[in-house]
Amino acid sequence: MTEANTAEEAQAQETAVHEGVHNYSSEDEWVKPDDPLLLERLEWFKDQKLGLMMHWGPYSQLGMVESWALSDGDADWARDCIDWGVEGEELKREYFDLNKTFNPIRFQPELWADLAAEGGFKYLTFTTKHHDGFCMWDTHTTDYRITGSDTPFHRHKYADICRHLFDAFRSRGLAISAYFSKADWHTPDYWAPGMERGEKMWRGPSYDPKEYPWLWEKFVNFTQEQMTELLTKYGRIDMLWLDAGWVNAERGQDIRLGEFVDKIRREHQPWLLSADRTVGGPYENVITPEQTLPERPLNVPWESCITMGTSFSFNYEDKYKSVRELVHLLVEIVAKGGNLALNVGPQPDGRLPRAAIERMKGLGAWLKINGDAIYGTRVCAPYASEDRKFRFTRKGDVVYAIRLYAEGETVERELALALPEGSFETAELLGGEGPLPLRRTESGITLTLPDSVRAGETPIALCVRLS
Structure with a gap:
């Protein structure tokens, strides 16, 4: 989503988010890579057609939207379901403390991978870190992680969730797309205490990077170190799926992404696709409409990330699309040349919702007969x-x-x-x-x-x- 510079822009964006229609880059902003290997990998990506997206973290305990309630600038839409009498700083404290009760002991990565393979999914896009800054891998950059001592799950055999999930999906022949938020509302290098902008905190940094270049440099190093861990210690990653599009050089939030991606490709993963979503340019190899799809076919690589229910994160009262609706959605997207990244929000106990499992199996049953008309087209x-x-x-x-x-x-x-x-x-x-x-x-x-x-x-x- 685009950074809000004025109250009018912020309101327009909040309305867009609330309605579920999100900004995405146009064909004109797509830059064709020069590297023959990347061109080959983009053709591979266009063959896949169906990916499984998962938004999961401590926020699943609340059954509400992931991260966004933390941003005062997004309160109008992100806090409309908060009914326990908290707001502002107390809300943020309670939210950031959710790691202390997150204990998904019924998590079964092998079962998830089996269900995905049976459902006809070809790759996984998993939220390694959302805007709230909680890391679902064993990072050494922060204690705010799934393996941190404050998180009770850290004792579990599957504590390093990303490692076990990625390994399980790869073993079934599925590719890995690592979702990573470029923003981080937990680290003091981005939201620095005592440096709030005006009366409300927004989704961007709490300070002007030009006025505090040393602090911004700390954040850049922190972010690059986290991405390096994911891309060097967790096996083959086929795509780095980057959210928080307001973090970019044109907005004064330069994390030197191009320099980083080029180095990773040169030294570790030459096949790596990057999806620097809504930013455009040479590092947005795949265009990613969210909760919507283009009106006509696009002649560039693209995928629509769309929820199986109404929410990206787990929602206790969510209503799921029928198998018929999901098949028709997939067919519409594929006919327009894209992929469907179908999102499922796991439960806080580590299970997938029963309705989601039923939909996945129904989708797989249809694809088992009709997949020739979908895959590789x-x-x-x-x-x-x-x-x-x-x-x-x-x-x-x-x-x-x-x-x-x-x-x-x-x-x-x-x-x-x-x-x-x-x-x-x-x-x-x-x-x-x-x-x-x-x-x-x-x-x-x-x-x-x-x-x-x-x-x-x-x-x-x-x-x-x-x-």
Whole structure:
């Protein structure tokens, strides 16, 4: 999200956040890398299509939005669910003390990885640190960490959560994307005590880096040391997913990110993609819409991070999207050339919510039959039919026509298709038994569906392979 410099800008941003429609960089701000390996890795990324995102930390105990209640400048929307009679500094004290009760003893990284693999997910984006500064790995830069002595979980065999989670997911063939907030509201090098700006603290530093360059340099070193730990001690990391877009050189908050990423690529992980989200430029290799998606296909690498329920962090009363809604969302995103980073907020005890598990399994069951129309595909013009019933994807000369069905909608005996560009001789229903009867018409082709498809419950979506 963009830094607020005026009250009007702050209000506009708070409204945008509250409505769940977040800023993201445009195609024009994307810079194509020169490195052939990075170009290869971007094509790999575009093949993956479905990633699992997880926001998890001590805040899950409250069942409310992660971190944001700490920012006085974001209080209008971030504190609307706080009903226990605290505010301001007392709220911050209670929030920062949540590490002292965070004890997710039912955490099972192997089970999470199994569920992700079964659900058809291809990579994990995990919050190693959100804006509140709590570290979910065994960092040596701060005691405010999952392995710190104040956190009861530090005695557990899985205490170094990032290590065990990353290892488990990699062992199932899933890639790792490490979410890391460039802002840190816990360290005194960013929010320095006694240096608050005016009457309210905001999401940026509590001081002007130009006036206190020595303090800002301490924060830069602190931040780079944390990222170095993650990128040198935790195995292969495929992408560094950076949040807090207001921390950038143009805003006077230069953490020398380019210098850092170049060094990591040169000395440790040459394949590393970086997503310096909402900043644009050469280190935002992937554009990341949040809780929204583009109106049309984008010709650059992108992923929409969207919640399975209504909240990124665990919410006790959350309402989850149905499997049908999730499949349709995935198809829409893939047809527009993007990936879906589907967010699940783990519970404070270390389990995944039962509703989330059911959705993951349902998504995986559909992808097991229809994954050929999703994974490894590219944009096919037009990406959607005029009546919006079909979405199209392409692999080379093969086109996939995906018919989306609403709950209870009648499945037609014949599918009439105005064909995308290309000449097709055969049509095959994924999961079906052989070619479908095909009849040419003036506007395209008509396919006859087997009676077995029309019987029973309305399918979520049918995928036809055209070649």
